[in-house]
Amino acid sequence: MRLLRFRGGGGxxxxxxxAPIDDEPRRPAPVQPGKSxxxxxxxxxxxxxxxxxxxxxxxxxxxxxxxxxxVFGYLHRAIEKLAExxxxxxxxxxxxxxxxxxxxxxxxxxxxxxxxxxxxEPPPRVQVVRVMMDELSRIASHWIGxxxxxxxxxxxxxxxxxxxxxxxxxxxxxxxxxxxxxxxNYYRPGTVYPQRLPDDYERKIxxxxxxxxxxxxxxxxxxxxxxxxxxxxxxxxxxxxxxALSLSCTGPTLRGSGVAYDVRxxxxxxxxxxxxxxxxxxxxxxxxxxxxxxxxxILQSRRIVLQCLDLLKEVSPDMGREPKQVKPAAGRxxxxxxxxPKGAVGCYMKANGTPNPERMKxxxxxxxxxxxxxxxxxxxxxxxxxxxxxxxxxNMGEVDR
Amino acid sequence: xxxxxxxxxxxxxxxxxxVESAPQRGRLHRDADTDDAGAEAPATAxxxxxxxxxxxxxxxxxxxxxxxxxxxxxxxxxxxxxxxxFALLYHLVRxxxxxxxxxxxxxxxxxxxxxxxxxxVPSAVPVYSGANLQEREIxxxxxxxxxxxxxxxxxLTWTGFSGHPLRKDYEPVDEEIPWRLAGLRGPDGTxxxxxxxxxxxxxxxxxxxxxxxASVAAAPHQQGGGGEEER
Numbered sequence: 001m002r003l004l005r006f007r008g009g010g011g012x013x014x015x016x017x018x019a020p021i022d023d024e025p026r027r028p029a030p031v032q033p034g035k036s037x038x039x040x041x042x043x044x045x046x047x048x049x050x051x052x053x054x055x056x057x058x059x060x061x062x063x064x065x066x067x068x069x070x071v072f073g074y075l076h077r078a079i080e081k082l083a084e085x086x087x088x089x090x091x092x093x094x095x096x097x098x099x100x101x102x103x104x105x106x107x108x109x110x111x112x113x114x115x116x117x118x119x120x121e122p123p124p125r126v127q128v129v130r131v132m133m134d135e136l137s138r139i140a141s142h143w144i145g146x147x148x149x150x151x152x153x154x155x156x157x158x159x160x161x162x163x164x165x166x167x168x169x170x171x172x173x174x175x176x177x178x179x180x181x182x183x184x185n186y187y188r189p190g191t192v193y194p195q196r197l198p199d200d201y202e203r204k205i206x207x208x209x210x211x212x213x214x215x216x217x218x219x220x221x222x223x224x225x226x227x228x229x230x231x232x233x234x235x236x237x238x239x240x241x242x243x244a245l246s247l248s249c250t251g252p253t254l255r256g257s258g259v260a261y262d263v264r265x266x267x268x269x270x271x272x273x274x275x276x277x278x279x280x281x282x283x284x285x286x287x288x289x290x291x292x293x294x295x296x297x298i299l300q301s302r303r304i305v306l307q308c309l310d311l312l313k314e315v316s317p318d319m320g321r322e323p324k325q326v327k328p329a330a331g332r333x334x335x336x337x338x339x340x341p342k343g344a345v346g347c348y349m350k351a352n353g354t355p356n357p358e359r360m361k362x363x364x365x366x367x368x369x370x371x372x373x374x375x376x377x378x379x380x381x382x383x384x385x386x387x388x389x390x391x392x393x394x395n396m397g398e399v400d401r
Numbered sequence: 402x403x404x405x406x407x408x409x410x411x412x413x414x415x416x417x418x419x420v421e422s423a424p425q426r427g428r429l430h431r432d433a434d435t436d437d438a439g440a441e442a443p444a445t446a447x448x449x450x451x452x453x454x455x456x457x458x459x460x461x462x463x464x465x466x467x468x469x470x471x472x473x474x475x476x477x478x479x480x481x482x483x484x485x486x487f488a489l490l491y492h493l494v495r496x497x498x499x500x501x502x503x504x505x506x507x508x509x510x511x512x513x514x515x516x517x518x519x520x521x522v523p524s525a526v527p528v529y530s531g532a533n534l535q536e537r538e539i540x541x542x543x544x545x546x547x548x549x550x551x552x553x554x555x556x557l558t559w560t561g562f563s564g565h566p567l568r569k570d571y572e573p574v575d576e577e578i579p580w581r582l583a584g585l586r587g588p589d590g591t592x593x594x595x596x597x598x599x600x601x602x603x604x605x606x607x608x609x610x611x612x613x614x615a616s617v618a619a620a621p622h623q624q625g626g627g628g629e630e631e632r
Contacts, residue, residue: 248531
């Protein structure tokens with residue numbers, strides 16, 4: 001029986017130093033149209049790697065992607081039309097269903113817009129609670145984004161199982177706060193509901209924060225320093241800063257290309273101007289950069305959550321009051337963006353004097369970031385296309401709305 | 402760059418820009434006398450610049466905003482149905498500028514016309530390529546055509562869908578949505594509209610009915626019974 005042995009440095013001994021990190025970036029193949037017969041292939045909508053029902057219409061030269069057309073709409077639920085028939089408060093339940101991995105930030109965008117229409121501002125304690133929920137939500141979403149990206153590039157299930165387990169603890173906290181695990185419907189104009197915070201929330205959230213740095217390190221050990229993972233991510237799908245800006249990308253997709261644009265810093269909402277955190281960027285613009293931005297943002301979000309826990313002891317106990325009637329004056333309009341885990345989540349609303357909005361428009365970052373996929377994937381193989389697609393971290397509920 | 406400076410620069414370019422103000426918000430009142438701070442009327446602060454441009458000048462305005470004023474990110478395009486016209490709202494951002502903490506909002510109004518797919522406005526894709534998907538979405542749901550767009554097709558509804566659902570005069574189909582008609586092609590290979598596809602299907606069904614009746618009449622009794630069971 002022959003055994004395959006790893007012939008690394010040091011005379012073939014497996015248990016020597018960790019594998020050297022080979023950072024010579026891979027390059028896309030030159031695309032030469034007209035040289036050979038091109039094949040058109042439907043990728044999805046029912047493909048396990050498309051995170052739902054995304055349909056890619058690929059033009060292939062052998063295994064090389066020459067052109068990639070993104071086809072949407074299989075999950076279109078006409079949320080913007082439905083919102084015109086719902087009240088300002090009741091319609092919030094719709095936006096939970098958009099990016100269902102991080103519904104708290106969606107709630108925040110919706111309620112900030114309603115509050116801007118009504119010209120009210122929640123008391124500090126409510127804002128601290130909202131920011132804390134947003135950041136926990138961001139941690140949960142980034143766990144999914146990085147863990148599932150590991151699966152996209154070939155890790156069997158390990159990183160996914162970790163990610164879902166770690167997210168589960170955060171969902172338990174959300175369950176304590178609002179009684180829901182995924183679709184929260186937690187915010188109200190000027191307050192949150194229920195207003196009473198759970199009894200031992202601080203212990204639970206601090207426990208999560210204590211374990212988070214170790215988990216990030218665990219992810220780094222398992223994925224970031226893994227030779228195979230690096231081959232699939234370093235240098236793959238490079239998006240330059242100019243292209244990313246021109247394509248209106250936001251979130252980790254833009255920050256991975258070296259542009260320090262974060263809505264929390266550029267247009268601070270809630271209490272973000274009083275909080276201490278860094279905007280994470282990477283200059284490489286490849287899949288690895290986008291992945292690393294997410295892991296680093298988890299640590300920044302943890303910092304913010306800890307600050308919020310301290311602030312909750314300082315601020316006045318006033319939890320605000322929901323207005324009896326939510327009926328903004330006719331003709332008022334507001335557009336508010338918040339920083340979601342996938343990018344800038346924007347909500348536009350126009351009032352017409354009735355309890356329902358005249359028009360609601362959702363700026364979904366996944367939808368717009370996907371516009372960069374054809375450019376990024378040109379010249380790469382199909383397997384790399386999956387890696388590039390996974391590194392954008394999209395959510396089909398938000399893409400198709 | 403302060404909002405006032407942006408508005409002045411836009412006015413110098415011949416565009417009627419005005420600074421928008423909103424109550425100062427987003428500050429955490431950590432003082433003990435929070436009630437007093439809350440009782441004061443909140444001070445207003447400039448939050449952005451709003452500028453109305455006619456569709457003919459839209460491309461010029463977008464170019465000026467990007468090249469001369471440095472608005473490098475077209476964050477969002479929104480279309481609203483205002484009765485007699487559509488309003489297109491372009492929210493622009495200066496990415497590296499923390500002083501200008503708002504949006505430059507360009508509003509362009511296009512009068513409705515008789516064409517079922519709506520009026521024509523210039524596409525922003527030559528300036529901001531990220532406008533591609535957003536303009537397709539607006540064409541699909543609101544019915545505004547963009548001149549110069551590389552591929553103006555439906556994006557969220559299916560090919561062959563008729564109407565533009567976000568318009569105020571759109572009447573939702575109050576029946577089972579005929580998914581089987583999506584993408585049906587006529588004899589010459591072109592995509593059929595929903596009405597034509599439905600008519601074609603009805604005609605085909607009518608022919609099949611006549612055929613099966615004739616076969617029932619001509620065939621022996623057992624075969625006819627079998628056919629009915631199948632149906």
